[in-house]
Amino acid sequence: MKDVLDNLDVFVKGFRTTVSLTLLATIGALLLGTLIATMRVSPIPPLRWAGAAYVRLVRNTPLTVVFFLVVFGLPEVDVKLPFFRFAVLALSIYTAAFVAEAVRSGINSVAPGQAEASRSIGMTFGQTLRLVVLPQAFANIVPPLASVFIALLKNTSIASAFFVFEGIQAMNQLINAHGDAVLAIIAASALGYLVLALVSAFLFSLLERAVSAGRR
Amino acid sequence: MTTPVLYDVQGPRGRRRVLIASIVGALALLAVLALAARRLAANGQFDYAKYKPFFTEPQLYRRLQDGLENTLHAAVYAMALAAVLGVLLAFGRLSRRRVIRLPVIAVIEFFRGVPLLLLIFALFLAYPLVVGTDLPALWALVLALTLYNGAVIAEIIRAGVLSIPKGQTEAAYAIGLSRGQTLRMVLLPQAVRVMLPALISQLVVLLKDTSLGFVIGFSELLRTGGQLVQVLRNPLQLYLAVALIYIVINSCLSGLAGYVEGRQRHTSGRTPVAPTQVETGMGVL
Numbered sequence: 001m002k003d004v005l006d007n008l009d010v011f012v013k014g015f016r017t018t019v020s021l022t023l024l025a026t027i028g029a030l031l032l033g034t035l036i037a038t039m040r041v042s043p044i045p046p047l048r049w050a051g052a053a054y055v056r057l058v059r060n061t062p063l064t065v066v067f068f069l070v071v072f073g074l075p076e077v078d079v080k081l082p083f084f085r086f087a088v089l090a091l092s093i094y095t096a097a098f099v100a101e102a103v104r105s106g107i108n109s110v111a112p113g114q115a116e117a118s119r120s121i122g123m124t125f126g127q128t129l130r131l132v133v134l135p136q137a138f139a140n141i142v143p144p145l146a147s148v149f150i151a152l153l154k155n156t157s158i159a160s161a162f163f164v165f166e167g168i169q170a171m172n173q174l175i176n177a178h179g180d181a182v183l184a185i186i187a188a189s190a191l192g193y194l195v196l197a198l199v200s201a202f203l204f205s206l207l208e209r210a211v212s213a214g215r216r
Numbered sequence: 217m218t219t220p221v222l223y224d225v226q227g228p229r230g231r232r233r234v235l236i237a238s239i240v241g242a243l244a245l246l247a248v249l250a251l252a253a254r255r256l257a258a259n260g261q262f263d264y265a266k267y268k269p270f271f272t273e274p275q276l277y278r279r280l281q282d283g284l285e286n287t288l289h290a291a292v293y294a295m296a297l298a299a300v301l302g303v304l305l306a307f308g309r310l311s312r313r314r315v316i317r318l319p320v321i322a323v324i325e326f327f328r329g330v331p332l333l334l335l336i337f338a339l340f341l342a343y344p345l346v347v348g349t350d351l352p353a354l355w356a357l358v359l360a361l362t363l364y365n366g367a368v369i370a371e372i373i374r375a376g377v378l379s380i381p382k383g384q385t386e387a388a389y390a391i392g393l394s395r396g397q398t399l400r401m402v403l404l405p406q407a408v409r410v411m412l413p414a415l416i417s418q419l420v421v422l423l424k425d426t427s428l429g430f431v432i433g434f435s436e437l438l439r440t441g442g443q444l445v446q447v448l449r450n451p452l453q454l455y456l457a458v459a460l461i462y463i464v465i466n467s468c469l470s471g472l473a474g475y476v477e478g479r480q481r482h483t484s485g486r487t488p489v490a491p492t493q494v495e496t497g498m499g500v501l
Contacts, residue, residue: 060466062424157331
């Protein structure tokens with residue numbers, strides 16, 4: 001226990017990286033995922049196919065393999081970045097597929113009459129989506145996005161295998177230094193992840209209540 | 217979406233516009249791919265030497281096959297154990313006694329809230345300290361997968377049980393079944409049927425997660441690929457091959473889940489709970 005308390009700064013440093021990985025990858029995944037969802041419902045066939053292919057390929061690939069492909073593949077197209085940015089990219093690419101699915105099912109859950117009505121007053125595809133459908137879909141998208149976000153938070157742990165000093169690497173470093181306190185160190189890092197997961201679940205429940213408040 | 221509602225069925229001018237947009241969109245996608253391909257070619261990624269092992273080394277396929285077998289072993293063991301654990305936890309979660317229900321909720325939330333990687337390390341490192349003997353990498357992986365997926369499956373089954381119409385329970389009580397009998401003989405079989413698509417989808421998640429075995433030195437498919445890379449020096453090609461194997465297997469499983477879901481919707485008339493709609497919480501990825 002003492003070893004844990006003495007090395008709290010190592011944990012703080014690690015989990016701070018975990019949080020920033022999560023937040024940066026969330027931004028990336030939301031942008032890319034919304035773009036892909038838009039492609040999937042668009043009237044232009046090649047874009048629909050490309051979107052569907054992306055979701056299908058990425059969803060069926062393990063995140064670890066995505067990491068390896070990013071780390072070994074991107075340098076071959078002359079994109080050379082530090083490991084932290086590679087990790088953000090790999091997490092964004094992977095999570096975007098799940099965000100796209102959440103957004104798409106949210107779009108499909110909006111009553112067809114809404115889109116029909118906006119078409120009948122002459123709105124284009126872009127206007128229909130942007131002004132009518134997406135704002136209403138948002139309330140349905142938040143609950144699945146909450147689980148995607150928490151899964152992302154846990155998935156950042158895989159970056160530990162790619163030289164990013166986050167929660168798991170902090171744990172492993174402490175275990176190597178204090179062999180007699182292995183259980184306490186593991187318990188402490190488990191607690192770290194649980195706290196982060198519970199806090200984000202709580203924040204999402206607030207958001208859920210906020211977006212559903214104005215609607216019946 | 218079978219009929220598009222977001223845009224009109226196009227007239228002649230609209231069709232022309234869509235055609236133009238299609239060509240432009242396709243060209244833009246192709247341009248991105250071509251750009252990447254040019255860079256790859258410039259870096260020698262299309263050299264025959266990088267692909268030669270796939271044609272000249274039968275050993276490569278034997279190694280990958282061994283890795284795949286280990287992956288599938290871990291996945292099958294973990295799924296079987298997780299199904300058992302999941303049913304037990306679901307029973308506990310649905311129990312009316314608070315002394316059973318609350319601890320089970322805590323256990324489920326714990327294993328769902330902690331990264332799988334941490335569970336794997338915890339078992340691998342803590343087991344020798346507690347028990348005194350080493351835990352083989354396979355079993356560290358299988359047990360970690362069991363704990364996590366057991367918790368997720370428990371929530372899937374619970375969602376299934378709660379989706380069964382109340383009349384089923386009332387009828388079971390009316391003919392004198394106890395609560396346990398009702399759960400075991402009436403609700404559980406129906407819940408498993410309703411949740412079959414979600415359970416198959418969870419198998420995809422589990423299979424993908426076996427790739428984490430590489431961090432503790434378990435020679436599954438991904439690690440085998442990594443070992444081959446050390447010798448053959450063509451990481452991109454080999455990892456793409458590994459990705460392809462995962463994609464083929466998981467696409468088949470996802471297809472099966474979709475097929476089962478479609479059949480249920482067709483036969484029962486009642487809309488089954490789609491895997492994506494279930495609050496399996498963190499089990500989505």
